[in-house]
Amino acid sequence: MRVADEYERSAEFIDVMIAPHWAVLGPPLEEALRGITDPVVDVGAGGGHGTRVMAKAVEAEIVAVEPSPALRSVLMARVNEAAELRDRVTVLPEGLLDAELPHRLGAVVAMNVLGHFAPADRQRIWTLLAERLVPGGRAVLNLQPPTEPATVPETRSADVRLGRRRYEGWGRAEPAGPDRITWHMTYRTYHDDRLTDEVTASYDWWVLNEQQLTAELAGHDLKPARTGPAELGMYLIRRGDA
Ligand SMILES: C[S@@+](CC[C@H](N)C(=O)[O-])C[C@H]1O[C@@H](n2cnc3c(N)ncnc32)[C@H](O)[C@@H]1O
Structure with a gap:
């Protein structure tokens, strides 16, 4: 499956x-x-x-x-x-x-x-x-932290440059139950430091x-x-x- x-x-x-x-x-x-x-x-x-x-x-x-x-x-x-x-x-x-x-x-x-x-x-x-x-x-x-269902404030987790483009990864999380959180991720693309794209994704994570x-x-x-x-x-x- x-x-x-x-x-x-x-x-x-x-x-x-x-x-x-x-x-x-x-x-x-x-x-x-x-x-x-x-x-x-x-x-x-x-x-x-x-x-x-x-x-x-x-x-x-x-x-x-x-x-x-x-x-x-x-x-x-x-x-x-x-x-x-x-x-x-x-x-x-x-x-x-x-x-x-x-x-x-x-x-x-x-x-x-x-x-x-x-x-x-x-x-x-x-x-x-x-x-x-x-x-x-x-x-x-x-x-991986958090190992308890805690709130994680928006934090930049990645900053990568490839050619003229720079990619930033941001994440925040909130409790979604007694042993689960939901991560909300944002991926931003900059071309010569101009924001050109923003992608968001969310997923559940068992802590x-x-x-x-x-x-x-x-x-x-x-x-x-x-x-x-x-x-x-x-x-x-x-x-x-x-
Ligand atoms: C955060 S990524 C980590 C990838 C890799 N282990 C690493 O550290 O670079 C989590 C991975 O788990 C995979 N995954 C999710 N559910 C899974 C399942 N039921 N069985 C196997 N892999 C799964 C995802 O597709 C994804 O590739």
Whole structure:
């Protein structure tokens, strides 16, 4: 089953605006995946910045799951242009829970994506990890702020220049329930500093804090441990018996 493309309007900006974040996320992710030889799943791979990090970190097969047709186009182009990706990255167009994944998994990576999954769907992800991770296998994910349903004032999150054009990404959020927020994003394009275009997009995001994550995982005999610089909110998850 294909899911609605929440990124249809913003895809052209997302990949270039998320690139600087990957300069910071890449090294700890690479470190967290060291030693993995079984297949790795990139959950919501986007344009593939993380996929590229995974390919550098491991020699294993990579399954990049990306339901947004717009972002998947970027991903396919990125995979196709690099020999080290083309030979072992399989791109799947379904949502994670509808994708046909390998039965034994070395790692599942869910960066900048967990908020797309409702609590019941998170449970299905934890079940997948408990059932399919090989001994020594792991999941790596991040919890992005806010981890509570709080209001986030309008903040500029990106400022990228390409040729004569400059692209700004702005975001604000408001609570949309006891464990959910709605993000309102605005993408502005300037040509020689003249505003030429403005695109807005909104999406729901399920929030989760460390305590809740730990409690949910415990129900599946999985344990999280912080990894990487604290401000990145990254967790390495292993089976309780590992
Ligand atoms: C903020 S982007 C992050 C992309 C990438 N992980 C990165 O960090 O560069 C979130 C991604 O999750 C994807 N996504 C949303 N729902 C999903 C689902 N049910 N299964 C897999 N991916 C999903 C979106 O299409 C989008 O590419």
